[in-house]
Amino acid sequence: MTLSQAPFIVIFAPLAAFLLLGAIAPLRRSGKAAAGLVILATAFSFEATVELLVHVLRGGRDLELSYRWIRVAGEPLAEVGLLVDGTSAPMAAVVGLVALCVQIYSLGYLGPEEHTKADIGRYYTWHALFVVAMQSLVLAPNLLQLFIGWELVGLCSYLLIGFYWERAYAGKAAVKAFWVNKFADSFLMLGLVVLWVDTQSFGWDLAGLPAFNVTTVGLLLLMGTVAKSAQVPLHIWLPDAMAGPTPVSALLHAATMVAAGVYLVLRGWPIFGGSEVTLTAMAWIGSITAITAAIFACLQDDLKKLLAYSTCSQLGYMVAALGAGGMAAGYFHLTTHAFFKALLFLGAGSVIHATHQQSMSRMGGLAKGMPVTFVLFAIGSAALVGLPPFAGFFSKELVLAELWHAGLTVPFLLCLLGAAVTGFYVTRALLRVFLLSGEHRMPAHAKGHESPWTMLLPMLALAVLTLGAGFFQADFTATVAAEQAFHFGGVGIAAMALALAGVTAGVLVHRLGALGVTGGTPMIEDRPLDAFYEWAYKARLLDYAAAIAWVDRYVVDGLMNLGAWWTLRAAELARRLQSGRISDYVWAVGMGMLAVMAYGLVYGLGA
Amino acid sequence: MVIPLSAWLTLAALMFACGLYAVLTRRNALALLLGVELMANAANLNLVAFGAAQGSYEGQVMALFGMALTVAEVAVGLAVVIQLYRRHKDIRIDAASELSG
Numbered sequence: 001m002t003l004s005q006a007p008f009i010v011i012f013a014p015l016a017a018f019l020l021l022g023a024i025a026p027l028r029r030s031g032k033a034a035a036g037l038v039i040l041a042t043a044f045s046f047e048a049t050v051e052l053l054v055h056v057l058r059g060g061r062d063l064e065l066s067y068r069w070i071r072v073a074g075e076p077l078a079e080v081g082l083l084v085d086g087t088s089a090p091m092a093a094v095v096g097l098v099a100l101c102v103q104i105y106s107l108g109y110l111g112p113e114e115h116t117k118a119d120i121g122r123y124y125t126w127h128a129l130f131v132v133a134m135q136s137l138v139l140a141p142n143l144l145q146l147f148i149g150w151e152l153v154g155l156c157s158y159l160l161i162g163f164y165w166e167r168a169y170a171g172k173a174a175v176k177a178f179w180v181n182k183f184a185d186s187f188l189m190l191g192l193v194v195l196w197v198d199t200q201s202f203g204w205d206l207a208g209l210p211a212f213n214v215t216t217v218g219l220l221l222l223m224g225t226v227a228k229s230a231q232v233p234l235h236i237w238l239p240d241a242m243a244g245p246t247p248v249s250a251l252l253h254a255a256t257m258v259a260a261g262v263y264l265v266l267r268g269w270p271i272f273g274g275s276e277v278t279l280t281a282m283a284w285i286g287s288i289t290a291i292t293a294a295i296f297a298c299l300q301d302d303l304k305k306l307l308a309y310s311t312c313s314q315l316g317y318m319v320a321a322l323g324a325g326g327m328a329a330g331y332f333h334l335t336t337h338a339f340f341k342a343l344l345f346l347g348a349g350s351v352i353h354a355t356h357q358q359s360m361s362r363m364g365g366l367a368k369g370m371p372v373t374f375v376l377f378a379i380g381s382a383a384l385v386g387l388p389p390f391a392g393f394f395s396k397e398l399v400l401a402e403l404w405h406a407g408l409t410v411p412f413l414l415c416l417l418g419a420a421v422t423g424f425y426v427t428r429a430l431l432r433v434f435l436l437s438g439e440h441r442m443p444a445h446a447k448g449h450e451s452p453w454t455m456l457l458p459m460l461a462l463a464v465l466t467l468g469a470g471f472f473q474a475d476f477t478a479t480v481a482a483e484q485a486f487h488f489g490g491v492g493i494a495a496m497a498l499a500l501a502g503v504t505a506g507v508l509v510h511r512l513g514a515l516g517v518t519g520g521t522p523m524i525e526d527r528p529l530d531a532f533y534e535w536a537y538k539a540r541l542l543d544y545a546a547a548i549a550w551v552d553r554y555v556v557d558g559l560m561n562l563g564a565w566w567t568l569r570a571a572e573l574a575r576r577l578q579s580g581r582i583s584d585y586v587w588a589v590g591m592g593m594l595a596v597m598a599y600g601l602v603y604g605l606g607a
Numbered sequence: 608m609v610i611p612l613s614a615w616l617t618l619a620a621l622m623f624a625c626g627l628y629a630v631l632t633r634r635n636a637l638a639l640l641l642g643v644e645l646m647a648n649a650a651n652l653n654l655v656a657f658g659a660a661q662g663s664y665e666g667q668v669m670a671l672f673g674m675a676l677t678v679a680e681v682a683v684g685l686a687v688v689i690q691l692y693r694r695h696k697d698i699r700i701d702a703a704s705e706l707s708g
Contacts, residue, residue, distance in 0.1 A: 580707025582639070582700050583631050590627060 003055055007082040009048040010092060010135050017041035020127035021121065026127055031117030038124040039103045040227035042131055046096030049089070050133075053488050056089040056286035057475065066141050078202055083141035087266055089475065090331070091138045094338045095256045097465075099131050101458035102251040105346055108355055109247050123163060123245070130156040134256055138263065142202040143192055146267065150188070150224070153257045154181050159251060161244040173240035180237040184227030191220030195271075218271050221264065222285075229261030229315045232289045236529055238312055242304040249304060254311045254345050255338035262318045262334050269327060279323050283403070286320030287314065287411030287418075294592060296419035298428070302358050303348050306429055311341055311386065313418060317399045320411055326402030328477040335476065336391035336469050343462040347377035350451040350459070351433060360432045367434040370450045374434045376459045380456055381430050383466045385423045385499045393472035397492040404491050419495045420575030423502025424509075431510050507586035615656035623649035634687045636698040640681060649679045 017038050028034050052063070065080030084092075103124070110120050133156055137149025154177075162174030196202060198212030225231070230238035241253045252258070265272050265282070272278050293312035300306040314337045321330035350373040351366060352358055367374040383392035396419065403412040450456070458493045622645055629642030651670040658666015688698055695702040 019611075578707055580704030586627070586630050590631070 003051065003060075003063070004025075006048040006051045006055075007065060007139060008085055010045050010052070010096070010139065011132055012036070013041040013044040013048070014128045014131040014135070018132060021125040021128065025239055028121035029118045029172060032122040034121040035103070035107055035124045038128045039107075041098070041128060041521055042096070042100050042103055045131060045135065046093075046100045049092040049096040052084045053089045053093040056084065056086055062086075064141060078147050079142060081141045082139040084139065087331075088138050090335060091259075091263055091266075092135060094335055095131070095134050097125070098251055098255040098338055098342050098462075099134075101342065101461055102247045102346070103127055105349070105455050105458040106245070106247045108452040109349055110245065111353070119163075123160075126156055126159045126163075127251075130160070130252065130257075134260070137260055140267075142204065143195065143245070143268065144202040146264065147188065147192060150264070151185065153252070153260060154178065154185070154228075157181075157241070157252050157257055160248040161241045163248065167243070169240075170243040173237075173243035177237040177241050180234055181227050184223045184234055188224030191217050191224070194220065204270060214271060214274040215277045216549060218268075218275045219281065221268060221271065222278060222281060223265050225319070226285060227261070227262035228264075229258050229319060230289075230293075230312045231285050231316060231319060232260075232292050232312075233529060235289065235293060239300075239305045239308045242302070242308050246304065246345060246352055249308070250342045250345030250349065253308065255342040258315060259318070259334050259338060262315065262322065262330060265319070265322045266327060266331055272322070273325065273327075279325060280408075281323070283320050283323030283406070283408050283411045286316045286318065286323055287403070287408075287414040289316030289318060290418040291316075291414045291421065294418045294425065298421060298425045300425075301360055303351065303360050303363070303429065303433060304345075304358055306360070306425060307341070307348055310344075310422070310425070311337075311423065312437045314341065314384070317396060317415060317418070319407075320415055321363065321399040321402050323411070324402040324406035324408055326399065326406070329395070329402045331397040332473060332476050333395035335607060336383065336395040336466070338389070338461050339465040339469055340380045343376060343380035343459055343466055344384065346459045346462065347373055347380060348456070350455055351377075351532045353451055353455070354449050355586055358551045360429065363433045364436050365434070371454055372450055373459070376456075376463045377434065377467055378430060379463045381426045385426050385503060386419055386495060387499065388496070389467070389470060391466050393468040393496075394473045397495055398473070400495050401491045415571060416495060416498060420498035420502040420505075423499040423510070424506045427503045427506025428509065431506065436510060612656055612660045615659075616653065619649045619656065621654040622646075622652065634699045634701055634702050636691060639700060640684045640688070643684070644677060644681065647673065647680075651677075 017040075020037065021034055027037070046092045055063075060087040062083070064081065064083045064085075066079040066083075068076035069080045070077040106123065106127075107599065110123060115123075133149050133152030135149075137146050137153060140146035140149060158174045158178040161177055162171050164170045174246060192202065195212065195217045198217075227234040227237075233345060238253060238258065242249055244253070272282070290313050293309045293316060297306050297309035297313065298307060313332070318330045318333050318337070321333060350370065351363065354373075355363055355366070357363055383390035386396040388394075399414055400412065400419070403415055626642045626645030626647075626649060629645065630639055633639055633642065651673045654666045654670045654673065656666070658664065658669070691700075691703055692698050
């Protein structure tokens with residue numbers, strides 16, 4: 001494989017697998033063979049992304065391939081292609097790696113007892129499509145292709161959340177995710193239209209383009225980010241998305257797809273960064289999400305929902321960092337978060353696989369039964385809390401430093417507080433699942449059992465990255481073309497102190513809980529917000545849609561129907577001419593002849 | 608005595624009118640054919656009369672062609688009538704109204 005082929009292999013290897021599985025039903029229904037094919041394709045794709053990343057890290061020139069797509073009056077309306085540069089190469093590699101890990105992990109997770117071969121084939125088919133969609137999003141040379149990939153990953157998300165379609169709540173969760181995202185995507189599309197109208201271009205590079213309203217376009221595009229990256233107030237779909245299989249949650253709803261919103265900001269930096277208003281909005285939305293979602297995470301009893309809120313919260317840090325102008329900080333946190341959050345989700349999956357439980361109050365003391373999972377989960381937790389030397393420490397401190405230096409005091413304080421709350425809920429989760437004895441433990445699964453190597457190996461790989469990624473921070477920031485380097489200053493110490501305080505609080509609550517001070521676990525979710533959206537939908541949007549439908553049916557269609565009715569009436573009259581009686585025809589001929597003759601007598605026959 | 612052209616033409620016009628009347632009013636297919644024949648011969652009579660008035664034979668030649676044509680037409684017409692009868696057991700043309708709109 002040469003370097004020029006690599007970008008193609010990134011996309012076309014999984015695409016080939018997807019098409020094969022889509023076209024050949026027996027292969028898809030074969031289960032393991034389908035899984036093997038997709039894993040092989042993803043492995044090729046990942047290998048190619050690594051090659052591209054190495055190329056970029058060595059300072060190689062950017063690779064760009066583009067093809068004209070839609071022609072309008074001889075000019076291309078848009079181009080499709082692949083763009084490999086300092087921004088896209090690291091993300092492509094992260095996507096490839098996590099996808100590969102998750103697909104291998106799924107081999108063990110989707111056990112033959114609960115899943116038919118056809119289920120497994122379907123699962124891997126969507127996974128192949130996801131890799132295609134995500135990589136074409138990441139490697140997109142312009143906003144239009146990114147938008148196409150964006151919608152495709154949304155489709156994969158919908159399909160995979162609803163993977164257990166026989167469970168009613170999974171279907172509902174899938175529809176909810178789809179609905180919330182489509183709502184925001186309509187704004188994103190509007191942003192694309194505005195950009196095109198003003199500049200006749202979908203490109204990233206705004207140099208040489210006519211002036212346009214950067215703020216309007218930026219804010220419209222930001223709506224897409226808010227929904228995709230589950231920022232307040234459109235975060236409501238992510239906790240429900242946990243209805244999907246846990247590996248899917250790890251890949252789509254923790255590491256890669258939800259980070260697409262952050263990636264959009266990175267890619268479209270000339271647009272987002274060009275407006276002070278957009279940046280400020282991002283800093284506030286991100287920091288509010290960081291603290292709110294962290295607080296909600298404390299209130300969860302479901303292990304996966306806790307991690308989902310934690311994901312919202314960490315995505316908030318990324319968005320806030322970008323709002324502070326810290327491209328490298330946001331991107332680096334995206335990368336480390338992809339590793340440690342995927343690790344945490346896979347760890348949670350391992351626990352769920354062993355206990356068939358998602359409720360933390362039914363778990364407990366699993367550290368003895370599943371020591372490897374425990375250690376790996378603890379590594380992920382430490383990174384999430386932000387303890388050195390784990391990757392999360394470096395990236396989170398970078399985010400906070402950016403906020404501090406940008407002078408955004410309130411968002412900085414919110415994020416700092418969020419770090420403490422993160423320490424609190426992570427500690428509680430770790431204690432309740434692995435260390436303390438369970439509150440209502442189920443005897444059958446009391447001890448738990450270690451997961452098979454297909455599940456542990458991917459976790460191990462991610463754990464190694466979680467441990468090591470932090471030290472490559474300087475290289476990373478250099479690649480993304482930003483100058484901020486890590487400096488362990490007052491911000492770092494404050495954040496670490498607060499995180500440790502959170503951890504201590506988490507431990508203390510359980511010490512007190514053992515003495516009977518705390519009651520049951522509250523299970524509050526942000527249902528009021530759901531209720532508000534439902535009200536807005538039912539009371540406002542549906543009426544509006546009904547009005548539009550009325551206009552469409554009786555005014556737009558009515559005019560068409562009127563034309564059609566008149567045509568029918570005319571035809572009804574005209575068909576009577578053909579009576580089927582010869583004498584009538586002869587009458588017509590005779591009369592016609594007489595008419596011609598009369599005309600000739602009166603006016604002459606010409607010539 | 609020389610019969611004037613206008614007399615011939617009047618006769619031909621009357622014959623044509625009779626033929627047309629037959630075609631328009633009669634339901635029997637054979638009577639219809641007779642009417643058509645009458646109209647055709649009215650036209651032939653016109654040709655001969657014009658030819659005679661001009662003192663040339665061309666009119667008569669045309670009339671002969673016309674007769675041959677009429678014979679062929681009647682042969683086709685009778686064949687249609689036979690088919691009509693086979694299909695409907697009836698030669699009244701009202702029976703053949705499948706193509707009415």
